[in-house]
Amino acid sequence: MDFSAFSAGLADAVARAGAAVVAVHGRIRTQSSGLHWRAGLVVTAEHTLRRDDDLGVSLPDGRTVAATLVGRDPGTDLAVLRIDAEGVLLAERHDEARVGSLILAVARNAEEGLGASFGVVSAHSGPWRTWRGGDVERFLQPDLTLYPGFSGGPLVDAEGRVLGINTSGLTRRYPVTLPGVTVDRVVDLILARGTAARGYLGLGMQAVQLPEKHGARTAVMILSVEEGGPADQAGVLLGDVLLSVAGETVSDTDDVQRVMAGISAGTATRLELLRAGEPLGKDVTVGERPRRDACG
Numbered sequence: 001m002d003f004s005a006f007s008a009g010l011a012d013a014v015a016r017a018g019a020a021v022v023a024v025h026g027r028i029r030t031q032s033s034g035l036h037w038r039a040g041l042v043v044t045a046e047h048t049l050r051r052d053d054d055l056g057v058s059l060p061d062g063r064t065v066a067a068t069l070v071g072r073d074p075g076t077d078l079a080v081l082r083i084d085a086e087g088v089l090l091a092e093r094h095d096e097a098r099v100g101s102l103i104l105a106v107a108r109n110a111e112e113g114l115g116a117s118f119g120v121v122s123a124h125s126g127p128w129r130t131w132r133g134g135d136v137e138r139f140l141q142p143d144l145t146l147y148p149g150f151s152g153g154p155l156v157d158a159e160g161r162v163l164g165i166n167t168s169g170l171t172r173r174y175p176v177t178l179p180g181v182t183v184d185r186v187v188d189l190i191l192a193r194g195t196a197a198r199g200y201l202g203l204g205m206q207a208v209q210l211p212e213k214h215g216a217r218t219a220v221m222i223l224s225v226e227e228g229g230p231a232d233q234a235g236v237l238l239g240d241v242l243l244s245v246a247g248e249t250v251s252d253t254d255d256v257q258r259v260m261a262g263i264s265a266g267t268a269t270r271l272e273l274l275r276a277g278e279p280l281g282k283d284v285t286v287g288e289r290p291r292r293d294a295c296g
Helices: 003-018 180-193 230-234 253-261
Strands: 021-025 032-038 041-045 055-058 064-073 078-082 102-109 113-125 139-143 154-157 162-167 176-179 203-209 218-225 241-245 268-275 278-285
Touching: 003 102, 003 113, 003 154, 021 041, 032 102, 032 180, 041 162, 041 180, 064 180, 078 180, 139 162, 162 180, 176 180, 203 241, 203 253, 218 230, 218 253, 230 278, 241 253
Parallel strands: 021 102
Antiparallel strands: 021 032, 021 055, 032 041, 041 078, 055 064, 064 078, 102 113, 102 154, 113 139, 139 176, 154 162, 162 176, 203 218, 218 241, 241 268, 268 278
8 A cells, every 4th residue: 555645535534624613612621623614604512512602614715704603503513603704715525434434533723733632433323313313314433533622523434535524522421423414404394484493391201101091002201300400390290191292192211312302492282191090281482402521
């Protein structure tokens, strides 16, 4: 193998992808990275935006321009910014990733320019749900280091084509990459609704088997109630059994997450419960899942 040519090829891949990578000024001291995903729209990691206003983006040509927050989705750790992107190239995307393929994480810092980290795809599998309640179409785990400021930047293949958006904000042990299909879906949702925030009840739950007199089916037992949360304010108690949400029967926690994903914060909805074996209805005003800080 000609290692000089191989090295030059990787450097070319970083430069090719870097033409669409920007630095995002959304927190004190540390910048994050972002990607020019669609004309005038930059995607970045939601957890790196510590404010909604006074945002800026440093472009590949050295200019720094003002940015407007279009919306956030804490569930998938994505945020969308609108900028004047004249002269900024769009990301070239590629949706195929294979375990063992060589990859690069690309980032940008306004002062230092492009940064890169090298590794391989260590895992690539089916849909998963984040600990923040977001649905992701494919699990893509890169085996590389996301240095400070790398979250929000792209994962690219050896040709410089974008496989997705990197973040350290969705797992506590390793970085993950949000595939393009997820990014597109969340961007569309944010553009349509201004937010992709998922409804939040403030409950800890576990599936349980109901006795014969209640249909001998599974439902969801309440194991914890967040103090001051939406369910607590509605009078839901520890030990209640949740039968349905918004008229839809729930048999396990995945059912609850699925129903809540379609209910916006601030919406009033009905919970049907069993308390001490007796049916009970509670009206709850759905909240917004709280944001948690992360680094990267």
